[in-house]
Amino acid sequence: MRSDYANSKPRKPRQRGKSKASKPAAAPVTPHKVSPLKLVVGLAVVVAFFYALWFLKHDDTEAVSSNGTEQKVVEVKVPTTSSKPKDALPPKPKEEWTYQKELENKQVEVDVPEKANQPTRPYQMQCGSFRKDSQAQELKAVIAFQGLEAQVRKVNGSSGDWYKVILGPYDHKRQAERDRHTLQRAGVNGCMIWFWQS
Structure with a gap:
């Protein structure tokens, strides 16, 4: 018996084991509609x-002439015939100052503080007091390296002789304070400012 292979449908191959679930068919693609708006x-x-x-x-602003060349149209605004606009400001008033005439012959009284409140004695600055003259001379040398001139003064006290290193005299206390700051930067501390004592 001969079988007709030409008209027969092809057979699906058999799958061994468990049969797999077939994949669902993809949804057909619908064309996107454009809204009228x-x-x-x-x-x-x-x-x-x-x-x-x-x-x-x-x-x-451009116009074409009869011969084909471009010409620029310029608008010119003609001022109106009225001399003053409606919202014009009034003329600036003339300034009149009277204090110049009043101050020409004016006398001003100033209260100057009396010199009695100011110190009459100059200032001095003491930077050290030592029992030995050699120690005072060493400090005097350190001060001299800072560009300042000091003197060693021997004082007889109740506890014996003292050698004091003194700078001055200064006419103003501010001058003494400026020299004290210079010595502090050099490491010389403890300088005290007093009125000058001879």
Whole structure:
């Protein structure tokens, strides 16, 4: 018996083991519909773009003469015949100052503090007091390296002789304070400012 292979349907191959579930068929793709509003807005944008290009090309300030050359049209504003505008400001008033005449012969009284409140004696600055003259001379040398001149004064006290290193006299206390800051930067501390004692 002969079988007709030409008209027979092909057979699916047999799968061994468990049969796998067939995949679901993909949903058909539907074309996306464009809303009429979007269509109108897009068309308006395109029309506006082309109108702007045409407007820039054919500017109102340019005109074409009969011979084909471009001419510039200039607008000239002619002032109105009225001499004063409606909202014009009034003329600026003249400034009149009287204090200049009043101060020409004016006398001013100033209270000057009396010199009695100011110290009459100059100032001195003492930077050390030693039992030995050699120690006082060493400090005097350190002060001399800072560009300042000091003197060693021997004083007889109740506890014996003392050698004091003194700078001055200074007319103003501010001068003594300036020298004290200079010595502090050099490492010489403990300088005290007093009235000058001879």
